[in-house]
Amino acid sequence: MRARREQLILPISAVCAAAPPPPPPQISATVGLLANATAPATSDLRVAMGATPTLRAEALWCLNTAVKHHSLNSNEGISELFKEMFPDSDIAKSFTCGKDKTGYIIRFGLASFFKKQLVDGINKAGPFVLMFDESLNQASKKKQLDIHVRYWEDDRVQSRYFGSQFLGHGRAEDLLHHIK
Structure with a gap:
């Protein structure tokens, strides 16, 4: 009886295989880098965030936005603010996170990493x-x-x-x- 019961247990990953839709055309190429870097094969978020210093800063900013429950609209104009606040920073000069890009990074870059972590934890359990x-x-x-x-x-x-x-x-x- 026990062997039959164990045959019925499937890993949760067997029922969770949905691919994200393609990015909107106005989103810059750095979002694609983050989305690819956090694909299901990636096991460490630091690898994804370390592609470029600007990409790392954008990913950290998106994490901050999500963790603190800020609205995506609150990121409108943040790039210009950072350029004014940090005029000598190359990262601030290339930082571009408006509401659309922030939402895209969170939904299709960071969320896929955290969902994979959850699925892996459930499968191990x-x-x-x-x-x-x-x-x-x-x-x-x-x-x-x-x-x-x-x-x-x-x-x-x-x-x-x-x-x-x-x-x-x-x-x-x-x-x-x-x-x-």
């Missing part, structure tokens, strides 16, 4: 519980599926937000499709 909640998003008037995962790590239960999907319908087939 073994069995996990996938929790989901489906509700109507008032802003978009679409059903929203929020996914959380609970697993055992460091001698305690970890509960983490995994992601959200918008649904057209909430049938079992639709839920399974969006969870995969």
Whole structure:
């Protein structure tokens, strides 16, 4: 019986293989460098952030924006401010993080790294519980599926937000499709 039960346990990475959409054309090439550097093969964020000093500064600024829950609009004009504040800095002269680039770096560069870290942690932990909640998003008037995962790590239960999907319908087939 135990062998049969273990055959049913799949790693979470088996159901999480979505590629990000291509970047908008107005985003500069440095964003592409960060997105490629934090692709699933990357295991260390320092490698991704160390490509160039400017890219490292932009990634750190984006992390700061996300951690402190600043709006992306608060980054409009920040490049000009840094150039005025630090006129002798080559990094400040080449720093370009407006709201669009900041959002893109967070969503398709940094987020993929942190999601991979989460998936790796869940896979190492073994069995996990996938929790989901489906509700109507008032802003978009679409059903929203929020996914959380609970697993055992460091001698305690970890509960983490995994992601959200918008649904057209909430049938079992639709839920399974969006969870995969």
